[in-house]
Amino acid sequence: IKAVLNQFKPMDCEQGKIRIGTMGDGGYVVPNDLDGIDKVVSLGVGVDVSFDEVFANQGANIYQYDHTVDNVPIENENFHFQKQQWVPVGSPDGKSLPEICEDNGIISTNNAILKFDVEGDEWLCLREVPADLFKHFRIIVCELHGLHNLANDGFLFGAWSIMNKLLYSHQVVHFHINNCCGV
Secondary structure, three states: OHHHHHOOOOOOOOOOEEEEOOOOEOEEEEEOOOOOOOEEEEEOOOOOOHHHHHHHHOOOEEEEEOOOOOOOOOOOOOEEEEOOEEOOOOEOOEEOHHHHHHHOOHHHOOOEEEEEOOOOOHHHHHHOOOHHHHHHEEEEEEOOOOHHHHHOHHHHHHHHHHHHHHHOOOOOOOOOOOOEOEO
């Protein structure tokens, strides 16, 4: 367990950090390396799109996927919402990350952001993503759910593998526990 938790240890960030979005759940701390960001893949948008809105207002295209809401709470010409679930392998009910990247031209850039908050589905979906796909995202912002399950060997091994995959091309620069409902 300690080895997995050590993977979350934040590294120094030369550019400094900035909070984007609301001060509560829906806002995220990211490296202040945002010049040229032209695309954001936002998986699990819910009722708060304040993070997405900041980039949309700067001209970036925001590709939003969420099967739990009928539409985003505000309109923006740069929002491209699809009522679809992020799934490990494409199906009629949803799209995989490779499909999403192909459909939206992410594979032709390295100036994109990947943001996901999918309430625990991330583990199954990330397991199926090829590690080299993450190189197209300058920044990955995520909520990882279920870490209380690290005492379960199956979950522990899966988390270890997925973190290694993410750390192949990225490093942790900020980490905090979910504080939306108290600690």
